[in-house]
Amino acid sequence: MKLKCLVTAILASTIFNTSYAKDDHQQHGAHEHGHAQLNIAQEGGTVTMQFISPAANILGFEHHPKNEEQETQLEQAIxxxxxxxxxxxFPEAAxxxxxxxxVETSIMDKDEDHHEGEDEHHEEASHTKESNHKEEHDDKESHSEFDVEYSFTCSQPAKFHQLQVHLFDAxxxxxxxxxxxxxxxxxxGYELTPKVSVFNLP
Incomplete structure (x- = not known):
């Protein structure tokens, strides 16, 4: 229970951008390709992490897979x-x-279009409706993200003093x-880059 409180504290902290919350409006404001968020909570020998990233960083695209190649790419990424x-x-001694x-990702959501023209007399109106629907759908898909939760146990937690992040390589x-x-x-709080990918604990 204490660990859940720690995770909640991270998510509520004003040190990092709280716009990573699930609210759609906030999510759109925080969604920036190339950037991601890593939250780490530790209680004793239990370490919980939350990694949040735009799907474009992971896959190179953010729409629902359109072919077998993209479906395979998504599965491999997961x-x-x-x-x-x-x-x-982690330090070996820890x-x-x-x-x-x-692993959770909104890219798996697929809003099927059930408004295809069924009546020839309304073909033009239906086409306009479909186009508008497609634009709204594409906009929704353009903000797909990955949200991953990890749980680790460390038998020597006192030795856990830094973390090497290999996400840049992957x-x-x-x-x-x-x-x-x-x-x-x-x-x-810290900002990691491909050149500086080691996080030192306080």
Whole structure:
């Protein structure tokens, strides 16, 4: 329960941009290609992380997969994101292991168009309606994101003093990760880049 409070504190913290919240209006304001967010909460030997990124950083596109190649690409990205022990490097002495990884993405949502012209007399009106619907749908898809939750356990938590983030190597579309840590020893915010990808705990 305490850990949930820590995660909530991270999400509510004013240190980083709270516009990563799920509200659509906020989400659109925070959605910036190349940028991502990593929230880290620690309680004793339990470390929970939340990674949020525009789908474009991960896949190169943000619409629902349109062909088999893109479907395969999406599935491979999901499987890669689940391999948290390969995306984050803990100090060996901390003896940390991945317990679970949960991947959610709005790119999987597909709003089927059920308004195709059924009456020839209304073909023109139907076409206009479909076009407007497609524009609204494309706009919604253009803000697809990945939201991933990781849980790790560390048998030597006192040795967990830094974290190597390999997300830049795995997903070349990521240029910057705004990182926020909160734990019993303090709170720390930092911006990671491909050249500076090690996060030091407070």
């Amino acid at each position: 499987q890669q994101l689940k391999k948290g022990d390969g995306l984050f490097g 003896k940390c292991e991945l317990v679970s990884a949960k 997903f070349k579309g990521i240029e910057e990760i705004r990182t926020q840590y909160i734990g019993e020893q303090g709170q720390q």
